[in-house]
Amino acid sequence: MTRESVGEPDADDGDSVVYDLAAECTTEDVESGRPYLAEINGIVDYGVFVDLSESVSGLVHESVLEGTYGVGDELVVELESVRDNGDMAFEPAEVAEYSLESVAHDYALTGTNRLEANIGEQIHLEGEIVQVKQTGGPTIFHITDEYGVVPCAAFKEAGVRAYPSIEVGDVVRVTGTPERREGSVQIEVDGLSKLEDEAAEEARERLEAALESRAEPHDVEPLIDWPAFEKLRPNLKEVATLLRRTVLEGRPIRVRHHADGDGMCAAVPVQIALQRFIAEVHEDEDAPRHLIKRLPAKAPFYEMEDATRDLNFALEDREKHGQQLPLLLMLDNGSTAEDVPAYETLAHYDMPIAVVDHHHPDPDAVEHLLDAHVNPYLHDEDYRITTGMLCVELARMIYPDITDELRHVPAVAGLSDRSKADAMDDYLELAGEEGYDENRLQDLSEALDYAAFWLRYNSGDQLIQDLLQIDSDDEERHRELVEFFADRARDEVDVQLDAAMPHLEHENLNNGAHLYRIDVENYAHRFTYPAPGKTTGEIHDRKIEETGDPVITVGYGPDFAVLRSDGVRLDIPNMVTELEEEISGGGVSGGGHLVVGSIKFVKGKREEVIDALVDKMEEAEIDEALSSAAPIDD
Numbered sequence: 001m002t003r004e005s006v007g008e009p010d011a012d013d014g015d016s017v018v019y020d021l022a023a024e025c026t027t028e029d030v031e032s033g034r035p036y037l038a039e040i041n042g043i044v045d046y047g048v049f050v051d052l053s054e055s056v057s058g059l060v061h062e063s064v065l066e067g068t069y070g071v072g073d074e075l076v077v078e079l080e081s082v083r084d085n086g087d088m089a090f091e092p093a094e095v096a097e098y099s100l101e102s103v104a105h106d107y108a109l110t111g112t113n114r115l116e117a118n119i120g121e122q123i124h125l126e127g128e129i130v131q132v133k134q135t136g137g138p139t140i141f142h143i144t145d146e147y148g149v150v151p152c153a154a155f156k157e158a159g160v161r162a163y164p165s166i167e168v169g170d171v172v173r174v175t176g177t178p179e180r181r182e183g184s185v186q187i188e189v190d191g192l193s194k195l196e197d198e199a200a201e202e203a204r205e206r207l208e209a210a211l212e213s214r215a216e217p218h219d220v221e222p223l224i225d226w227p228a229f230e231k232l233r234p235n236l237k238e239v240a241t242l243l244r245r246t247v248l249e250g251r252p253i254r255v256r257h258h259a260d261g262d263g264m265c266a267a268v269p270v271q272i273a274l275q276r277f278i279a280e281v282h283e284d285e286d287a288p289r290h291l292i293k294r295l296p297a298k299a300p301f302y303e304m305e306d307a308t309r310d311l312n313f314a315l316e317d318r319e320k321h322g323q324q325l326p327l328l329l330m331l332d333n334g335s336t337a338e339d340v341p342a343y344e345t346l347a348h349y350d351m352p353i354a355v356v357d358h359h360h361p362d363p364d365a366v367e368h369l370l371d372a373h374v375n376p377y378l379h380d381e382d383y384r385i386t387t388g389m390l391c392v393e394l395a396r397m398i399y400p401d402i403t404d405e406l407r408h409v410p411a412v413a414g415l416s417d418r419s420k421a422d423a424m425d426d427y428l429e430l431a432g433e434e435g436y437d438e439n440r441l442q443d444l445s446e447a448l449d450y451a452a453f454w455l456r457y458n459s460g461d462q463l464i465q466d467l468l469q470i471d472s473d474d475e476e477r478h479r480e481l482v483e484f485f486a487d488r489a490r491d492e493v494d495v496q497l498d499a500a501m502p503h504l505e506h507e508n509l510n511n512g513a514h515l516y517r518i519d520v521e522n523y524a525h526r527f528t529y530p531a532p533g534k535t536t537g538e539i540h541d542r543k544i545e546e547t548g549d550p551v552i553t554v555g556y557g558p559d560f561a562v563l564r565s566d567g568v569r570l571d572i573p574n575m576v577t578e579l580e581e582e583i584s585g586g587g588v589s590g591g592g593h594l595v596v597g598s599i600k601f602v603k604g605k606r607e608e609v610i611d612a613l614v615d616k617m618e619e620a621e622i623d624e625a626l627s628s629a630a631p632i633d634d
Contacts, residue, residue, distance in 0.1 A: 016098040018076050021053040023193045024173050025105045026122065027088065030056060032079050035093040037100060040073045050075060050090060054191040055175060058088030065092065107173065113147035115178045115185045115283065122190065125150070125174045126203045130250030132168055132322040134161055141166065141192070142250055142284070143174060146210035149250045150283040152176060154189035163192050168324060171195045171203045184285045215245035217397035223407060224426040229393070231379040236390060239354050239372045240397035243270075243329070246352075247278050252291045252317070252326035254310055256334070258387075259296035259455075261416025261448040263332035264464055265388030265409050266356065267294050269395035269402065270331065271461075272471045276399045290321075294459045296452060300333050300359065300591065300598065307342035311349065327352045327371075332387035335361035335375050336591050343369040356390055358383045360573035360591060383593035384421035388413020405470045408436040412468070416445040418596075420626075440482070444468070447485035450492075453529045492529045493538050500524045500535060509618045513550040513568050516543055517610075521557035533562045533598065540564035550622050556610060559603045563613075565595040567627035568620050572597030575616050583608055595626055 020037045021029060030036065030052065038050035047061040048069055060077060069075070076098070077090035110123035127145035134140075138153040139162040152174055154162035166172060172194050176187040195203050217240035222229055246253055253274060257267035275288035282291070297306055310328065317323045328346060333339075334355040343353060347369060354372040360383075361375045376385040389410040396403050411431035414424045415438075431441055447467050451460060465471050467485070469478045503523035507515050518524070518539060520532040530538060536555030543551050550567030563572055572592040576599055580588040583601075586609055590599035601609045 016096060017101050018093075018098045019103045020100045021056060022102060022104045023054045024175055024191045025053040025103060026055050026175055026190065027082075027086075029053075029103055029105055030079055030088075035076050035078055035095075035098070038075050038077045038090065040069055040071055040075060043069065043071060048075075050077060052077075054193070056088070058090050060090050060092065105173075105175070111147050112145050112150045112283065115150065115187075119178050119180065119185070122175065122177050123187070125152075125176075125187070126195065126206075127172065127174070128204075128207060129166060129168050129170045129172060130324065132166070134159070134322070138162065140186075141172075141174075141189070143172065144207075144211075144248065144250050146207060146214075148281045148283060149248075149287070150185065150187055152187040152189050152192070153181075154192055162189075166192065166194060168322065171200045171207070182285075185283045211245060211248050214248055215241050217241055217244060218400045220393070220396045220400050220403070222393055223396075223403075223410065223430060224423060226423045226426070228376070228381050228385060228421070228423070229389070231381060232374055232376060232385070232390065233393075235372070235374040235378075236356075236394050237397060239356060239374055240394055242327070242352070242354055242372050243274060243398060244277065246327045247274060247281055247291070249324075250282075250291075251324045252293070252314075253329055254314070254326045255292065255294040255329045255331060256297050256302060256306065256310070257294070257330075258300060258332035259298050259452045260332070261445050261452070262386045262388045262413045263296065264448055264452065265386075265413035265416065265468070266331040266391035268464055268468055268470055269406050269409060270329070270391050270398070272405075272465070273395035273399035273402050276402065290323075294461065296455065296457065296459065297333060298457070301336055301338035302330060302334055302342040304342050304345065307345050311346060311351075314349075314351070325349055325351050327354065329353075330355040330357065331391060333357055333359065335359055335363075335366060335373070335377075337362045337365035338589060338591065340365050340369065356387055356394065358385055358387050358390070358593075360593060383417070383596075384419050385423075386410075386413045386417045386419050388416070389419075389423075389427070402470075407431065408434045408441070409468065409470070411436065411441050412444050412448070415441055416448065443482050443486035446489045447482045449534065450485045450489035450529060453531060453534075489529065493534075496525055496528075496530055496535055497538060497542070500539065504539065509552070509614075511550075511568070511618055511620060512622055513552050513617070513620075514543065514547055515614065515617060516540070516551065516553045518553075518555050519557070520555040520562075524555075532557060532560070536562040537564055540566065550627065552617050554610070554613070556606070558606065559601055561599045561601075561610065561613065563592070563597050563599070565620075565626070567622060567624060568617070569594060569623040569626055570597075570617065570620050572599075575599075575613070578616065579609060579612055583612060 018035045018037050036052050038052050040048050041051050042049040047059050049059055051057045076093045076095050078093045080089040080091045082088050107124045125145055127143040130144050131142035136159050138155040141152045142149055143152055156162040175191040176189040178185050179188050217237050255267050257263040271294045274292050278288045278291050314325050335357040352371045355370055356374040358376055361377050392406050392409050408431035411427040500523050505517040509515050520535055524535050532555050536553055540553035544566045552568055553564045555562040571594050576590045586605040587602040
């Protein structure tokens with residue numbers, strides 16, 4: 001390049017050298033006596049203002065200027081002085097021929113792990129943009145490096161996007177000053193530039209190595225010794241790694257779980273473990289609240305209604321807050337073909353999905369749509385390993401310091417889902433050591449079920465945490481809440497069954513089982529507690545106690561049936577598949593476990609579906625191992 005310039009001759013071509021500061025250079029890179037290439041950014045009566053880089057600027061006084069200049073013109077200058085307030089004054093360098101030599105900033109990268117020690121001092125970071133949010137004032141860039149995620153505030157003018165070419169996913173270099181803002185540390189940006197080519201590649205490799213290391217879950221010993229669980233441990237570690245990595249990448253997480261006791265025992269520990277890990281990783285104190293949402297699902301699968309809502313909220317958050325689209329974590333549901341349409345909807349936006357479930361899965365239908373899948377059936381185990389039991393261990397892998405708050409939770413999950421695993425004895429003993437005898441655990445299970453019914457589609461975060469006594473230290477309130485909700489639940493069950501039991505139909509099946517049927521649509525109170533499934537379950541439990549024999553109970557409505565079995569191997573998922581094939585135009589779907597499930601069908605085919613269902617029940621094998629009188633051995 002040829003310009004008018006002065007300076008020491010270049011050894012190769014005889015030109016003088018003028019130094020061109022890179023955009024990220026600071027005042028530390030400016031030396032007296034050296035000529036620098038500047039650009040005029042403003043003209044006033046007393047001189048011109050020039051920029052040498054994004055954060056280096058100053059005044060050339062009119063007394064040392066000759067000729068006329070316009071904004072955008074280039075000018076070769078030398079440093080004249082630096083005032084006490086940091087303002088810089090420059091003067092023109094008389095020029096001849098010159099060549100440009102780029103000057104890169106000599107970075108000593110500070111890292112987000114040292115922000116507290118550098119409050120008020122200029123630092124340098126390299127990281128990836130994970131969120132860009134435009135406020136009414138500055139633009140907030142959330143940047144992740146090897147140590148965490150920090151908000152960086154860059155100001156152009158109020159409400160105007162700073163550095164408009166910088167987008168989520170870019171690797172950048174930031175020069176700025178950490179300051180405290182409303183309880184959080186934020187970097188006030190002096191300069192921000194996108195890394196390119198080798199510099200970007202080196203930074204990405206460094207970030208990836210650090211992220212991979214930090215995403216590794218903690219190696220915790222299970223709460224009890226249970227060989228059946230060990231088969232699932234590698235899959236759980238895979239999910240823990242995925243979730244920790246998602247937090248480190250600054251991506252939101254949306255948790256969907258079945259709205260029952262086991263579902264809440266699964267979701268709440270994972271939610272709180274993730275919130276605490278987010279608080280460790282993110283400098284923004286609001287990050288745990290913004291980056292993870294927990295929502296119950298009434299259906300035992302991911303409904304299109306829920307999926308479209310989740311997707312809509314995710315797209316709105318991306319538009320309003322610059323967030324990445326979230327990872328979906330499905331707990332205590334999500335393993336069946338019924339989930340596929342909803343999953344395929346999210347697939348159009350490349351949203352990652354992970355599932356931890358214990359319902360009978362259809363891996364051929366869902367596996368290609370999932371990033372991770374944990375289910376005991378995939379390892380020759382079954383529903384007796386509840387999702388709550390699995391997720392307590394998952395939460396501990398994510399954030400092991402939560403362990404002491406969770407020792408009673410697997411027992412609550414097991415009782416809520418009527419697990420007959422031999423491990424229940426160990427879980428009950430573990431809970432007993434924490435002051436939870438079986439009566440208290442039963443009350444807690446009832447209270448959770450009652451709260452879930454009235455919360456409907458609301459997560460009820462604080463209420464459920466107080467009931468479960470996780471991340472809640474008010475023992476008195478916990479006990480009072482549990483007692484109140486459990487008593488209310490039992491009273492309302494009694495009212496419901498007083499109305500329903502006279503309408504119960506009974507017959508003895510050829511295989512020796514009792515079959516009880518009830519039209520819950522016409523002979524039970526609607527839109528109140530307990531719901532049809534709970535009503536059926538309560539009738540079922542009373543008939544087991546009354547007869548002591550194998551019992552099947554069916555609660556049905558216009559287009560659905562809820563099934564409960566004790567001592568009979570129904571294999572409900574297989575029955576649903578057979579009914580779907582055998583009854584033309586029945587619209588049969590559903591699923592569940594060997595002994596608990598639900599079926600949907602079209603209203604006009606109800607009689608045919610129920611009759612076919614009874615025929616299959618009559619052919620089902622009596623199995624004492626599935627009786628509530630004898631826990632199942634693994």
